[in-house]
Amino acid sequence: MKISYIIVIKTPGLWGTGKKGLEADNLTYKCRIGEVEVPCIPSTSIKGALRKTASQLLPILKQIGAVKDPNIIKEVFGDRGTSYTPLTLTDAIPLSSTDIAKEAFKKGIHILINNILKIPTMTVPHVRIDDKSLTAAKRALFTEERIPVETSLYGEIHIYEKLLGEDKALEAMRLILFSLSDLRYRYLGRKSLIDIKIIGI
Numbered sequence: 001m002k003i004s005y006i007i008v009i010k011t012p013g014l015w016g017t018g019k020k021g022l023e024a025d026n027l028t029y030k031c032r033i034g035e036v037e038v039p040c041i042p043s044t045s046i047k048g049a050l051r052k053t054a055s056q057l058l059p060i061l062k063q064i065g066a067v068k069d070p071n072i073i074k075e076v077f078g079d080r081g082t083s084y085t086p087l088t089l090t091d092a093i094p095l096s097s098t099d100i101a102k103e104a105f106k107k108g109i110h111i112l113i114n115n116i117l118k119i120p121t122m123t124v125p126h127v128r129i130d131d132k133s134l135t136a137a138k139r140a141l142f143t144e145e146r147i148p149v150e151t152s153l154y155g156e157i158h159i160y161e162k163l164l165g166e167d168k169a170l171e172a173m174r175l176i177l178f179s180l181s182d183l184r185y186r187y188l189g190r191k192s193l194i195d196i197k198i199i200g201i
Contacts, residue, residue, distance in 0.1 A: 001159040001173055004105040004199040005180060007041060007092050009153070012122060012146035014190040015041050026144045026190070031091050033116050039147045041189070043089040046155065049188055051077045053179040066174045075164065076172045086163040087172070092155035094119050094147075098199070101154045105200035109156055117152075121145045144190070154199075173201075 015029040031040035054073055061067040069075065078085035090109060094117040095101060104111050124144045130137040147153075157176060161169040177198070184195050 001161055001169060001201075002105075003157040003159075003173070003176060003180070003201050004101065005155055005157070006095075006098065006101050006197040006199060007153045007155065008195040008197065009147050009149055009151045010193040010195055011191070012124060012149060013041075013151070013188075013192040013194070014144055014146045015045050015188075015192070016144075016190060026142070028121060028145045028147060031093055033093060034113050036116050036118060038094055038116055038118060039121055039145075039151075040094065041092040041153055041155070043091050043155070045189060046092060047077070047087070047089050049183060049186070050176065050179045053182050053186065054175050057178055057182060058175075061175065061178060066178065067171050069168060069171055072168070072171055072175060075168060076159075076175065086160045086169075087176075088158045088160075090156045092153035094151055095154045096152075098152075098197075101152075101199045104154060105156075109154075112154065119148065119151055122148050146192075177201075 013028070014026060016026040028039050029042050030037050051073065054077070058067065058073060062070070076085065076087050093112060095112060095115055096117045100112070100115045124146055125141070127141045128137045129135065159169055159172050159176070164172060180196050180198070188194055
């Protein structure tokens with residue numbers, strides 16, 4: 001089972017490293033596609049957001065009968081720190097049009113190698129004000145590299161039915177689709193808002 005989707009950046013996006021609030025220059029995550037390096041959203045970040053959202057939605061989904069297995073989160077996402085699960089995701093990478101995304105869904109994500117969108121990043125300056133002097137605090141000026149608003153990024157989610165069984169795979173599909181839809185109401189990465197468009201199932 002495969003779900004392909006587009007993430008549309010609604011506020012300048014940052015998926016970086018280091019602790020939130022650290023007063024140091026932050027660079028957004030990059031993927032190397034062939035010879036090209038482009039800003040992207042790492043699959044680990046998307047999977048983590050989906051797991052958190054799915055865990056919060058599970059009681060409601062059980063109540064309406066969309067999901068019955070109380071252990072579905074663990075069975076789909078695995079134990080925390082487990083590398084092998086029935087669920088795998090690709091990094092979300094920038095592309096130029098929905099038509100290319102539809103073609104990638106039908107023919108395979110490899111076609112994006114020749115359709116990568118080389119997007120420029122934007123630099124956002126920040127400064128922390130000292131409460132006493134009301135001026136910039138010492139060494140408190142830093143910048144963030146962010147993905148521009150309205151950038152579209154394509155990603156895929158694969159659910160391996162043979163590892164779950166048909167019934168649990170269908171429950172997993174419902175759980176992932178509800179969770180994907182809910183991500184548009186949450187912050188991702190470093191306080192980034194997004195929209196989600198499903199391309200194909």
